[in-house]
Amino acid sequence: MVLHGSMKMVPTDFCGLLLPVLAVAFLFGSTAANEAMLCNGVKTIHSSPNGHSTGYITSPNHPKPYPAENMQCTFRFEPKVGEQVQLTFSYFNLRESSKVPATQNCDLSDSIKIFIGTTRSNTEHGNQVGEYCGRTHPEIVMAVSRPLTVIFTVRAKDNPTIGAVYMFKAKYTFTKDYGFKTHAHQNHSAGCHFTFDGRRELAPGTQSGNGHFDSPNFGGLYPFATNCLYTFRAYGNQTIRLNFDKFKVEGHHDCRRTEDDFLYIKDGEMSKTDWQNFAVSAEEDPVKRETSTTLFCGLRNPPPFAAQQKVVNVIFKSGQWRTNTGFRGTYHFQGHPGVYWTRSSTTKSTTWSAGLTLLALFMLSIAQTFSSRS
Template sequence: MAGNGMIQSEGYPVNYGNNLNCSWTIRASAMEQVILTFSDVMLEDCEFCNCDYVQVLDGPDPSSPVIGTYCGENRRPFSVMSSGEALTVVFVTDASNEEGGLTGFRANYTSIPKCGGNYATMNGTITSPADLNNMYPNNADCVYQITVPAMYTIFLKVDRLILQDKSMETGCSDFLEVKETAMGTDLGKYCGEMDRFSVMTSQNTMWLRFSSDNTTTSQGFTVLWDVIENTRYYTNPTGMISSPSFGGMYPFNANITYTITLPAFKQVFLKFSVFDLEPEVVQDVASMPGQNCADLLEIYDSSGRLESYCGLRNPFSILSMNNSITLMFKSNLAINRRGFVAEYETIERNTVFTDYNGLITPPQYQGMYAHNLDINYTITRPQNEPILLSILNFEVQEPVNGTCLDYLQIGTETICGEQNPKTYIFYGSTSFRFKSDFFLSGAGFQAQYDVCNTTIMEDSGVLRSPGYPAVTYDNITCIYSLRQSQHRTFDIDFTKFDLPPKVNGMCDNYVKIIDPHSGDIEVATMEGGQMMKDTMLCGNRAPFNVTVQAREIRITYVSASGNNTIGFNLNFNITDIPTTTTPTTTTTTGIMTNRPTTSTTQAPPTSSTPGEGGPGTKDNTTSASLPIIIAIIVVSVLLFTVAVICIVKSKSSKNDSENLKILSVRRTRQSCAVLNPSYESNEELNRGELK
């Protein structure tokens, strides 16, 4: 017999006869095995099956090894499997059927590809042999050997495992056994019903054996394998690393190395968002060498081992001392958990700041500074420019026995623990250092620096009073020159203005906006609910805006005493003047949405030489309206008419002497200057130097 079929006792499902001795031999093709599934067994029940029985032999004849002998009543289906391509069934009855109503047996058979075998693919799936009811058979003994290229190890994921439960007396009767080789490292013997799990080899081979006894069967197992590199290299400036199978459970027997290498003079900033490893050693399972951890992540750089971690940890971060860092992850065979995931990024080994202001914080992750920090911060500005350094927030590990383990070192001062805001003043350049160990962490520090007496050439940016908004400095004067190469529009937007109020009508702390060409700029702002015009601004004012057309604007900040105020913050934006607009000096006041606004426009006076002011000429006009503009236009037309008449008269006086011509021109220009004060004289004409 071959393929699929059915056998049954004589007379089934009616009573079978006495003194029977029947046999069936089932043969499959080469490289196949036979599975025989009993759907019904109802025989005389005698001790040791000495009366009536059905016996299954593992081979083609009655002398083959016995797989199982069955008697009594068993209506629950069960299966047996041959180890080769043949199976023999023997049915024997005695001389009497004392119980009556016994129907005998019925069984179905099928042939399957021989279980077990050798696999050399990079990935694949293995399932337990199954009968027609999708249950694994009794007497199964399948061996699987997986081999992959030498540079890889094998990652085995057990997707389904439902076997006969483990017995207290005999242990696992049906089991899946995993080793690195047949005689190599034992990676576990698994039975019963288990959730998904995974296991790794430390080499490129894996050996599996599935075995079942002759009693209870179940649904079996499904495993998947893939290759994995035990050493992983990362060279990108940013990236992510994780334990194998992150999102599920990491495998048993993991041993993986991660190496991150960045360009010279960089540091690796590693941020762990999830960290969940087995914390403690369980009974009969050895701990990691030299450690109290069951599963372990060790971190190294060129200086040696930095730290090792296990258990469940809140998010944390760590910084390498140089441009390379190595992580080694190891797990045992007891308990697996979620594992870890970490992102990394590149950090400058020494951080240099050159802008006119800036914010400085240590590398942080989720509000906590990194372990193993040793960073130097340098602020460099032109010589003699004051640098005002403000430590706004400070919270690091408290000193231990009077010694700071995590600290900020500024000059000769070392600070740790929790500190109130601190202020420092340096000139030209300064450096300071922050260092942390591997234990406690905290919020760290937030430092801010601002440069005084500086020239800013940028088209846009932010200016603030030193220390804004946490601290104010006493007895300082800061001048910020916003300078451009040509006349442009300066838009200055004060988003916050909180200085001490006037005392006896005078501002001790104030801000002035100055056009170096025309002097202090008068600004209209809201103060105390009233519109006020000032050139010296102090007190608490609603947000306001100043617009000026100039080549350079100077903002002067004088602080005598802060008096619980926070200073000012402004944004500036410099744009080109529209070419269709004739430069004028005007001041306009308007109300912007949700806040009062003063817009001030300034331009240099007209010059006889482009780009230069005429001698002794100064434009004192501070405001204009539409009627005034119309009046100016009318006066200009009249002046033009007078000039034409003057020229006509001059040409008609042919008999006048040269001195009379000069006198006439002088008087004409003087009369023009009376009508129009902005009219510019020509000194060469006034001196009589006509050609």
């Protein structure tokens, strides 16, 4: 007796050298029932031992269309503490219901739901980032030290489109850089803390340097429950100016509601109290109760910022409930830093060059030597 792909028990006898071909086909073939059975369940994915790994998740039967069988596939990514997992969909086209189009809602269509675990989750999988169906391409998402769950549900069978390729493919990446590609120094012990050194930022042969800094996972949705610190340090007679080109941070009015995400600019060094506040969550941060400080959230760009001090700290905090596309800021160092080094724009290597201060000290030393001999 063997089990056929139709999931029915059919008595079949074998003798001599006759192989049970149908049984082998069920175990290793690609029938719709087999694909559905293999899909149901939970697949847990971890990073490699060194903390960096990349791979793909796909719909069953990929690169062919997935079968029109009731099924639910669950992929659960579990980054370690201090790690992030980023998920990017490269292809997305799911079967829609003819009764309720996917443009209205996903109730009757095949769909993907994405969840990120938080300490205040409202479902067993975490807080829902979104539900996607039809050709509505999911945003790039990221989870920080928390599980990220993708649930693929097949339920629509009444609206097959001839020639349509129903499937999805997504790339996952475990990383520790918060999706922030920069030459700024990252303080890994503090997590999302990046320092921009005015001496390193100078363009070759100039006294100015420019660049950009982003919310984590910029180009997608910033992660839940994340604190980021961007420190800018000027030297000599350098000045620091900041501008914001794009800004979509969840929050309303003065950004002081418990659930509001926010950005805060501090002109000067971080005090002990500042560091203590940086460690707490966005919901509990005492800075929201200090009416003398200006917080930024919503859809309006913060105004241009000209620092009065040699150090500027930009703090970004997200809560556990909502997300958006975040921000992109630009920084500008202007002036001579004294003894400095510059970064070559062609070779990306670091070139050391003496500043005017070092030259002056050297000439003074020579003059003193000759003076003492005379």
